[in-house]
Amino acid sequence: MRSVSAVRSCFPASPACILKPSSAPWVDKTLLTTDTEKVATNSDIVVELIGGLEPACALVLKALDCGASVVTANKALLAKHGPELYRKAAEKNVDLYFEAAVGGAIPLIRPLRESLTGDRVTSVLGILNGTTNYILDEMTTKGLDFDVALKDAQAKGYAEADPTGDIEGEDAANKAAIVASLAFHAPVSVDDVSMEGITKITADDIAAATAEGKVVKLLAVAENDENGVSARVYPALIDAEHPLASVHGSFNAAFVHAEAADDLMFYGRGAGGAATASAVVGDIVTVAQHRVQGTAGPQVLIYNDLPMAPLSASRAPFAVRFCICDRPGILAAISKTFGDHGISINGVNQDLKPTPHDPGYSGELQTLRVVTHPCDEITLRQTVEDVCKFSFVIGEPSILRVMER
Amino acid sequence: MRSVSAVRSCFPASPACILKPSSAPWVDKTLLTTDTEKVATNSDIVVELIGGLEPACALVLKALDCGASVVTANKALLAKHGPELYRKAAEKNVDLYFEAAVGGAIPLIRPLRESLTGDRVTSVLGILNGTTNYILDEMTTKGLDFDVALKDAQAKGYAEADPTGDIEGEDAANKAAIVASLAFHAPVSVDDVSMEGITKITADDIAAATAEGKVVKLLAVAENDENGVSARVYPALIDAEHPLASVHGSFNAAFVHAEAADDLMFYGRGAGGAATASAVVGDIVTVAQHRVQGTAGPQVLIYNDLPMAPLSASRAPFAVRFCICDRPGILAAISKTFGDHGISINGVNQDLKPTPHDPGYSGELQTLRVVTHPCDEITLRQTVEDVCKFSFVIGEPSILRVMER
Incomplete structure (x- = not known):
């Protein structure tokens, strides 16, 4: 293990360093560098606060590969390459901590x-x-x-x-x-x-x-x-x-x-400099402690055999709001379209006050809101698409899922 | 380090074991014991779910002293002897984990x-x-x-x-x-x-x-x-x-x-068998991981030099509800008592509906509610005590602190 003092020297040397030299007079300026290669290959702990996919991904992978522990707040990186990074950290038995990536300061x-x-x-x-x-x-x-x-x-x-x-x-x-x-x-x-x-x-x-x-x-x-x-x-x-x-x-x-x-x-x-810093520093302290002990915390385990659920499996009641140009027979036409797709309607509200949307339309517009019984999202979206083909439907409908608990 | 398999053998052997032999047929019955001394002195991890101060305290102290890590859900023990136990765990560099002691399953x-x-x-x-x-x-x-x-x-x-x-x-x-x-x-x-x-x-x-x-x-x-x-x-x-x-x-x-x-x-x-078990098992897994690595997690650090704030330093608005036997001059008398103690009144409500309290009293009872400006709790309690000396005050008043944010 390299000395823990290197943690300090490398932390402010990160290209995504939050400490400007002028705001951190206690940092020896000769330790600062813009050489990311050196930071990745020669640190105990690398703190990645660059954001985005590259060069962050290459830097973090190289750091892990060189045996550094990594603290990051980079949600895009983890959302895209998380499993690869988790495996690399486990393979090298080093820490990859990222409390700040989701929910800022919230310990989640x-x-x-x-x-x-x-x-x-x-x-x-x-x-x-x-x-x-x-x-x-x-x-x-x-x-x-x-x-x-x-x-x-x-x-x-x-x-x-x-x-x-x-x-x-x-x-x-x-x-x-x-x-x-x-x-x-x-x-x-x-x-x-x-x-x-x-x-x-x-x-x-x-x-x-x-x-x-x-x-x-x-x-x-x-x-x-x-x-x-x-x-x-x-x-x-x-x-x-x-x-x-x-x-x-x-x-x-x-x-x-x-x-x-x-x-x-x-x-x-969920955001903000101080809140994010609280989470990052909490991670750095833990990771540094593990380095001193010569260990790493529990690894993120990823199994490959869990299937992704198809979107069609996701059933819920939905509330769909259409903006319509009112005329007789509209409710019947819409109800029939829902019924044709096998979706049962739980309630309908038609609001008589003119809606302010689509100012280019000169007729009287109204809001029609349909709440369904539980149905799958794909069928619901097809139904809404079909309803939108009617000429009396103006603009984009909104679709809200109703949480049942 | 003793083998980690001892964790399993000692866990159900704890006197506070949640597994009855009949409900856990996979446990070798010869491993079960009621000898707490043996559990405390000869385990990698001791799980204390006895509750109360003794014998839990002696058992946990002995276990820590013998180099075992301890998982406990015992709030009374930690509230009374926490600092002593935290120091012992730090001295022996073993884990003392207690997620279940506060807020059940909530990771706090x-x-x-x-x-x-x-x-x-x-x-x-x-x-x-x-x-x-x-x-x-x-x-x-x-x-x-x-x-x-x-x-x-x-x-x-x-x-x-x-x-x-x-x-x-x-x-x-x-x-x-x-x-x-x-x-x-x-x-x-x-x-x-x-x-x-x-x-x-x-x-x-x-x-x-x-x-x-x-x-x-x-x-x-x-x-x-x-x-x-x-x-x-x-x-x-x-x-x-x-x-x-x-x-x-x-x-x-x-x-x-x-x-x-x-x-x-x-x-x-905050309570319940399954929720508490979730927290206890989470702790056991972490502690076991540390044993395998030959380390311990971060210790609870206790400094001795922080003063306890006096109760008089705690200022807030309060809402005090008196039950009174209505007659002229009561409000003046109560207001004067608050004023004499230097407490400023922010609002008063007198509820004309008879209150059902103190059925032994035959007159018409009313509720009088005083909301103060911020004041210290000791003065507030003295004031309320003085008000209660008036013969028109019946029964016990309630005192609610008003949270300002």
């Missing part, structure tokens, strides 16, 4: 990896993207429409200039992949994650949810049931009494169900 | 011990007693009075025949002591914890809280501020929007504030 990775090791996790429902949670919260409390809430979030720094990765669900999908891999020991990549963002959600959807005693949340979901493992991101209606409903603003939470432990929830700041 | 101990090691925890607000939370929840949702809700909880198995340890706050006080020790590295014993239970809380108190958009929860609180370290148990009014407000029934939660990580919450089943 370590409990999944260690505390629940004697239990069987069956599902994780996460609010793991602060930007979308902030936007949905603003839509709920202020009655804003999506575009307005997004602009507001951008102005306040809660959403980026290009918010696509957040609002389309990609960021949450990365986290769902990481959580599913850890919770179920399955090689789940972000490419396996089905995702639906929040861009089609309107103030009407939120108002309808509120009227039913529900809230709309973008969920990152990892499940392991008789159909196999799945990882999904979708906006869902959850009961206002559910613990996840009280996760407001930019906070994150993960609601975990395990066979023996039953329901658990982990809540906290 | 490990995050405090490991994940937040690079951060500075300033407070922990816990709902750590499921019995009282269930009773308060029933009082809230069904409008029951305390005695009725308690009997109901006993009938349903949520409260014990002798519920004193739960309803007077002692169980929560044990947990507050453990959490304070861990979070602040201070030698906090249950004897240092001030406690107030829920026995004086009435349906009126709950109704008043509901009307203000608040809920009543029994909190176990550990704080570290400029006045020093404190550990307290008291019923409090918390905002219905606070994440702790959504902790219902027998669930537990701990709301942690740390300087960098900001707010965190850990939620789950």
